[in-house]
Amino acid sequence: MADPSSAQQPEGFLSTPAPKVSVCVPFYNRARYLGAAIDSVLSQDYRDFELLLIDDGSTDESAAVIGGYSDPRIRLVRNDTNLGIPGTRNLALELARGEYLAWLDSDDRMASGRLRRQVRFLDRHPDVAMVGGWLRRFDDEGRFFGIQSKPLVHEQLRATLLFRTS
Numbered sequence: 001m002a003d004p005s006s007a008q009q010p011e012g013f014l015s016t017p018a019p020k021v022s023v024c025v026p027f028y029n030r031a032r033y034l035g036a037a038i039d040s041v042l043s044q045d046y047r048d049f050e051l052l053l054i055d056d057g058s059t060d061e062s063a064a065v066i067g068g069y070s071d072p073r074i075r076l077v078r079n080d081t082n083l084g085i086p087g088t089r090n091l092a093l094e095l096a097r098g099e100y101l102a103w104l105d106s107d108d109r110m111a112s113g114r115l116r117r118q119v120r121f122l123d124r125h126p127d128v129a130m131v132g133g134w135l136r137r138f139d140d141e142g143r144f145f146g147i148q149s150k151p152l153v154h155e156q157l158r159a160t161l162l163f164r165t166s
Contacts, residue, residue, distance in 0.1 A: 019049050021046070021048065021099070021100045023041050023052065023103075023104055024054070025106050026085065026091075029059060030058070030062055030106040031058075037109060039109075040109035041104065043112070050098060051075065052075050054078075054091055102114075
């Protein structure tokens with residue numbers, strides 16, 4: 001497992017106030033997609049977030065992609081060995097500093113305005129513990145091919161969470 005104290009981050013970063021949102025992006029060998037995922041987070045109109053990137057032992061050029069960014073909100077943690085999705089997501093839960101947690105798969109792009117809308121809703125509804133959204137699906141060439149719906153009703157969501165976390 002990665003040593004959180006050895007995470008590559010700007011000096012003094014952890015002494016800054018905790019952000020409102022931790023955007024967690026676990027990845028393994030995603031150099032091809034990672035830049036677009038990072039760009040989609042950094043271009044959000046809601047700015048009070050950290051971008052927690054967790055490299056699950058990649059052997060491709062993923063580290064080089066991240067090295068091209070200097071935004072102080074980016075935190076990179078590298079697992080010494082490949083822990084797989086559950087272990088890496090659990091590490092993200094341990095390291096996230098935000099009041100809210102937003103997941104983004106490393107081959108996805110965050111919709112414009114997502115953080116602003118979700119934070120506003122959660123702030124106005126303190127009795128709600130989780131929000132989500134539907135997905136617009138694109139192929140590797142960027143061609144749209146459909147929408148994937150997600151549960152909208154509490155009972156549907158509870159049933160889904162028995163088998164899936166996202």
